Amino acid sequence: MTSSDSTxxxxxxxxxxxxxxxxxxxxxxxxxxxxGRGLAYRLARAGQKVIIGSRAADRAETAAAELxxxxxxxxxxxxxxxxxxxxxxxPWDGHAKTLEALREELTGKLVVDCVNPLGFxxxxxxxxxxxxxxxxxxxxxLLPGSRVTAAFHxxxxxxxxxxxxxxxxxxxxxxxxxxxxxxxxxxxxARIPGMRxxxxxxxxxxxxxxSLVANLISVNRRYKAHAGLRVTDV
Numbered sequence: 001m002t003s004s005d006s007t008x009x010x011x012x013x014x015x016x017x018x019x020x021x022x023x024x025x026x027x028x029x030x031x032x033x034x035x036g037r038g039l040a041y042r043l044a045r046a047g048q049k050v051i052i053g054s055r056a057a058d059r060a061e062t063a064a065a066e067l068x069x070x071x072x073x074x075x076x077x078x079x080x081x082x083x084x085x086x087x088x089x090x091p092w093d094g095h096a097k098t099l100e101a102l103r104e105e106l107t108g109k110l111v112v113d114c115v116n117p118l119g120f121x122x123x124x125x126x127x128x129x130x131x132x133x134x135x136x137x138x139x140x141x142l143l144p145g146s147r148v149t150a151a152f153h154x155x156x157x158x159x160x161x162x163x164x165x166x167x168x169x170x171x172x173x174x175x176x177x178x179x180x181x182x183x184x185x186x187x188x189x190a191r192i193p194g195m196r197x198x199x200x201x202x203x204x205x206x207x208x209x210x211s212l213v214a215n216l217i218s219v220n221r222r223y224k225a226h227a228g229l230r231v232t233d234v
Contacts, residue, residue, distance in 0.1 A: 015199065018187035022047060026188070027083030029053040029076050029090055029098065032063045035114065036089030038160025039152060042168065044069035046191040053079030080105035085188065087152065088113045088139065092128070095135055099142045107145035112185055113206075114152035116213040124218055127211035136175065136206035149176035150206045151185050151197065153213055156226035167194030170228030173209050175200050198231050 026043055030036040031052030044050040044067065052067075053076040054060035060073030080086050080102050086109050090098050095115050099106070115135040117128040132138040136150035151174040159165050172189040174197045176182040186197025200209060212229075219227045 018183050018190065018197075021085075021184055021187045021191065024084040024184075024188075025049045025051065025082060027051045027053055027079040027086040029079060029086060029088050029102075031073075031079075031089065032059050033089060033091070034157035034161065035152075035155070036087070037063060037067070038155070038157045039087060039089060039114075040064075040071055041067050041069070042160055042192045043188070044071045046193070048188075048191060051079045051083055076102060077105050080109065083109065085110045085112060085184070088115055089152075090115065092117045092135065096138060096142060099139055103143055103145070106143050109146050110181055110184060111139060111143060111146045111148045112152065112188075113139045113148060113150045114155075116153055116210045118214055118217075124221070125214040127207075127214045129207065133204065134206035134210055136203050136210070140203055147176075147178060147181045148203065149174060149181050149185050150203060150209065151175070151189065153209055154216060154229050156220075156228065159226045168192055168228070169194045169230075171195070171231050172197045173200035173229070173231075174198065175203055175206050175209060177202055198234060 026048050028036045028040045031040045032054045040050045040052050050071045052060045052064045052073045057075040064071040064073035092115055113136045117135050118125050119128050130138050132141055140148040151172050174182045174185045182199050189195045189197035216227050
Protein backbone atom coordinates (compact mmCIF):
# COMPACT_ATOMS: atom_id res chain seq x y z
CA MET A 1 0.00 0.00 0.00
CA THR A 2 1.41 3.40 -0.93
CA SER A 3 1.34 6.39 1.41
CA SER A 4 -1.25 8.04 -0.80
CA ASP A 5 -3.50 4.96 -0.48
CA SER A 6 -3.27 4.96 3.32
CA THR A 7 -4.31 8.61 3.56
CA UNK A 8 -7.11 8.41 1.03
CA UNK A 9 -10.34 9.89 2.36
CA UNK A 10 -13.35 7.59 2.69
CA UNK A 11 -16.13 8.20 0.18
CA UNK A 12 -18.59 10.94 1.11
CA UNK A 13 -21.75 9.74 2.84
CA UNK A 14 -24.80 9.64 0.59
CA UNK A 15 -27.18 12.30 2.01
CA UNK A 16 -30.09 10.01 1.15
CA UNK A 17 -28.73 7.22 3.36
CA UNK A 18 -30.77 7.73 6.53
CA UNK A 19 -30.89 5.73 9.78
CA UNK A 20 -33.62 3.34 10.89
CA UNK A 21 -35.78 5.22 13.40
CA UNK A 22 -38.68 2.78 13.57
CA UNK A 23 -37.83 1.69 17.12
CA UNK A 24 -37.63 5.18 18.63
CA UNK A 25 -40.35 6.54 20.90
CA UNK A 26 -41.66 9.93 19.78
CA UNK A 27 -43.18 12.35 22.28
CA UNK A 28 -45.34 15.24 21.07
CA UNK A 29 -45.60 18.14 23.50
CA UNK A 30 -48.72 20.07 22.60
CA UNK A 31 -50.18 16.86 21.26
CA UNK A 32 -53.74 17.90 22.08
CA UNK A 33 -53.53 20.87 19.66
CA UNK A 34 -54.27 20.53 15.96
CA UNK A 35 -50.68 20.38 14.71
CA GLY A 36 -49.39 18.13 17.46
CA ARG A 37 -52.38 15.83 17.27
CA GLY A 38 -51.98 15.56 13.50
CA LEU A 39 -48.30 14.70 13.74
CA ALA A 40 -49.00 12.15 16.46
CA TYR A 41 -51.67 10.52 14.30
CA ARG A 42 -49.50 10.34 11.17
CA LEU A 43 -46.46 8.94 12.98
CA ALA A 44 -48.52 6.38 14.87
CA ARG A 45 -50.28 5.39 11.66
CA ALA A 46 -46.84 4.80 10.15
CA GLY A 47 -45.99 2.42 12.99
CA GLN A 48 -44.06 4.74 15.31
CA LYS A 49 -44.57 4.51 19.07
CA VAL A 50 -46.05 7.88 20.08
CA ILE A 51 -46.78 9.55 23.42
CA ILE A 52 -48.89 12.70 23.53
CA GLY A 53 -47.95 15.26 26.16
CA SER A 54 -50.12 17.96 27.70
CA ARG A 55 -50.06 20.10 30.84
CA ALA A 56 -52.97 17.96 32.07
CA ALA A 57 -52.47 14.20 31.86
CA ASP A 58 -56.20 13.52 31.55
CA ARG A 59 -56.45 15.72 28.45
CA ALA A 60 -53.53 13.88 26.88
CA GLU A 61 -55.02 10.50 27.75
CA THR A 62 -58.37 11.48 26.22
CA ALA A 63 -56.72 12.68 23.00
CA ALA A 64 -54.61 9.50 22.83
CA ALA A 65 -57.67 7.29 23.27
CA GLU A 66 -59.43 9.15 20.45
CA LEU A 67 -56.45 8.60 18.13
CA UNK A 68 -55.99 4.93 18.99
CA UNK A 69 -53.11 3.26 17.09
CA UNK A 70 -51.33 2.55 20.38
CA UNK A 71 -50.84 6.25 21.17
CA UNK A 72 -50.44 6.98 24.88
CA UNK A 73 -51.12 10.17 26.81
CA UNK A 74 -49.18 11.66 29.72
CA UNK A 75 -48.35 14.98 31.30
CA UNK A 76 -45.55 16.89 29.60
CA UNK A 77 -42.84 15.84 32.04
CA UNK A 78 -43.58 12.12 31.76
CA UNK A 79 -43.89 12.40 27.99
CA UNK A 80 -40.45 14.03 27.78
CA UNK A 81 -38.85 11.47 30.11
CA UNK A 82 -40.18 8.45 28.23
CA UNK A 83 -39.43 9.64 24.70
CA UNK A 84 -36.30 9.38 22.56
CA UNK A 85 -37.37 12.21 20.26
CA UNK A 86 -39.56 15.06 21.51
CA UNK A 87 -41.50 17.25 19.08
CA UNK A 88 -42.38 20.71 20.42
CA UNK A 89 -45.78 21.69 19.02
CA UNK A 90 -47.01 24.09 21.69
CA PRO A 91 -48.42 27.58 20.98
CA TRP A 92 -45.77 30.26 20.56
CA ASP A 93 -46.96 32.25 23.56
CA GLY A 94 -46.28 29.26 25.81
CA HIS A 95 -43.07 28.12 24.11
CA ALA A 96 -40.44 29.52 26.47
CA LYS A 97 -42.36 28.72 29.66
CA THR A 98 -42.94 25.11 28.60
CA LEU A 99 -39.31 24.49 27.71
CA GLU A 100 -37.97 26.15 30.86
CA ALA A 101 -40.17 23.88 32.97
CA LEU A 102 -38.94 20.75 31.15
CA ARG A 103 -35.22 21.51 30.92
CA GLU A 104 -34.25 18.58 33.14
CA GLU A 105 -36.58 16.06 31.47
CA LEU A 106 -35.37 17.12 28.00
CA THR A 107 -31.68 16.85 28.84
CA GLY A 108 -30.00 14.44 26.43
CA LYS A 109 -33.09 14.23 24.22
CA LEU A 110 -33.34 14.97 20.52
CA VAL A 111 -35.77 17.91 20.42
CA VAL A 112 -37.60 18.86 17.23
CA ASP A 113 -39.08 22.36 17.37
CA CYS A 114 -41.91 23.00 14.91
CA VAL A 115 -43.29 26.19 16.48
CA ASN A 116 -44.01 29.15 14.19
CA PRO A 117 -43.93 32.58 15.88
CA LEU A 118 -46.80 34.38 14.14
CA GLY A 119 -49.04 37.35 14.72
CA PHE A 120 -52.44 38.00 13.19
CA UNK A 121 -54.28 41.21 12.33
CA UNK A 122 -56.88 42.38 9.81
CA UNK A 123 -54.36 41.89 6.99
CA UNK A 124 -53.73 38.28 7.93
CA UNK A 125 -50.78 36.37 9.36
CA UNK A 126 -47.32 37.88 9.74
CA UNK A 127 -44.02 36.62 11.11
CA UNK A 128 -42.72 37.60 14.54
CA UNK A 129 -38.97 37.84 15.18
CA UNK A 130 -37.99 36.45 18.60
CA UNK A 131 -35.09 38.10 20.39
CA UNK A 132 -33.11 34.89 20.03
CA UNK A 133 -33.68 34.90 16.25
CA UNK A 134 -36.25 32.11 15.98
CA UNK A 135 -38.28 29.69 18.06
CA UNK A 136 -35.67 27.00 17.40
CA UNK A 137 -32.83 29.24 18.57
CA UNK A 138 -34.81 30.11 21.67
CA UNK A 139 -35.23 26.39 22.34
CA UNK A 140 -31.49 25.80 21.91
CA UNK A 141 -30.68 28.53 24.44
CA LEU A 142 -33.25 27.29 26.95
CA LEU A 143 -32.23 23.64 26.55
CA PRO A 144 -28.41 23.61 26.61
CA GLY A 145 -28.37 19.91 27.43
CA SER A 146 -30.62 18.89 24.55
CA ARG A 147 -29.93 18.30 20.85
CA VAL A 148 -32.23 20.85 19.26
CA THR A 149 -33.37 20.68 15.65
CA ALA A 150 -36.19 22.36 13.72
CA ALA A 151 -38.68 20.71 11.36
CA PHE A 152 -42.36 20.06 10.50
CA HIS A 153 -43.25 23.76 10.19
CA UNK A 154 -45.12 23.74 6.88
CA UNK A 155 -47.65 20.95 7.37
CA UNK A 156 -51.38 21.38 7.12
CA UNK A 157 -53.04 20.33 10.38
CA UNK A 158 -56.21 19.66 8.38
CA UNK A 159 -54.47 17.15 6.09
CA UNK A 160 -52.55 15.58 8.96
CA UNK A 161 -55.77 14.79 10.80
CA UNK A 162 -57.80 13.71 7.76
CA UNK A 163 -58.09 9.92 7.98
CA UNK A 164 -59.14 9.72 4.31
CA UNK A 165 -55.79 11.16 3.17
CA UNK A 166 -53.26 8.36 2.68
CA UNK A 167 -50.24 10.48 1.67
CA UNK A 168 -49.08 13.97 2.61
CA UNK A 169 -47.41 15.34 -0.52
CA UNK A 170 -44.74 17.63 0.89
CA UNK A 171 -41.10 18.07 1.83
CA UNK A 172 -40.04 18.80 5.41
CA UNK A 173 -37.22 21.31 5.87
CA UNK A 174 -34.91 20.07 8.65
CA UNK A 175 -32.40 22.33 10.39
CA UNK A 176 -29.81 21.65 13.07
CA UNK A 177 -26.19 21.82 14.14
CA UNK A 178 -25.32 18.10 14.06
CA UNK A 179 -25.81 16.16 10.85
CA UNK A 180 -26.45 12.88 12.66
CA UNK A 181 -29.38 14.53 14.45
CA UNK A 182 -30.87 16.06 11.31
CA UNK A 183 -30.52 12.67 9.60
CA UNK A 184 -32.69 11.14 12.32
CA UNK A 185 -35.34 13.84 11.89
CA UNK A 186 -35.27 13.45 8.11
CA UNK A 187 -35.77 9.73 8.55
CA UNK A 188 -38.66 10.36 10.92
CA UNK A 189 -40.35 12.61 8.37
CA ALA A 190 -39.89 9.95 5.71
CA ARG A 191 -41.85 7.48 7.84
CA ILE A 192 -45.00 9.37 6.83
CA PRO A 193 -46.10 8.35 3.30
CA GLY A 194 -45.58 11.16 0.79
CA MET A 195 -43.20 13.13 2.99
CA ARG A 196 -39.48 13.62 2.58
CA UNK A 197 -37.04 15.27 4.97
CA UNK A 198 -34.58 17.71 3.38
CA UNK A 199 -31.59 19.19 5.22
CA UNK A 200 -31.97 22.98 5.10
CA UNK A 201 -29.09 24.39 7.14
CA UNK A 202 -28.17 25.31 10.68
CA UNK A 203 -30.47 26.75 13.33
CA UNK A 204 -29.42 30.29 12.46
CA UNK A 205 -31.49 29.80 9.30
CA UNK A 206 -34.62 28.72 11.16
CA UNK A 207 -36.30 32.15 11.21
CA UNK A 208 -37.05 32.27 7.49
CA UNK A 209 -38.35 28.69 7.58
CA UNK A 210 -40.67 29.49 10.48
CA SER A 211 -41.72 32.76 8.84
CA LEU A 212 -42.69 31.12 5.56
CA VAL A 213 -45.78 29.72 7.26
CA ALA A 214 -47.31 33.22 7.10
CA ASN A 215 -46.98 33.06 3.31
CA LEU A 216 -48.51 29.60 3.18
CA ILE A 217 -51.48 30.80 5.21
CA SER A 218 -52.01 33.53 2.60
CA VAL A 219 -51.78 30.92 -0.18
CA ASN A 220 -54.32 28.71 1.57
CA ARG A 221 -56.78 31.54 2.06
CA ARG A 222 -56.50 32.77 -1.51
CA TYR A 223 -56.78 29.37 -3.17
CA LYS A 224 -58.84 27.48 -0.56
CA ALA A 225 -55.98 24.97 -0.33
CA HIS A 226 -53.73 23.14 2.13
CA ALA A 227 -50.41 24.11 0.57
CA GLY A 228 -47.09 22.42 1.28
CA LEU A 229 -43.58 22.67 -0.15
CA ARG A 230 -41.48 20.68 -2.60
CA VAL A 231 -37.75 21.22 -3.11
CA THR A 232 -36.80 20.55 -6.72
CA ASP A 233 -33.61 18.96 -8.13
CA VAL A 234 -32.79 17.15 -4.86
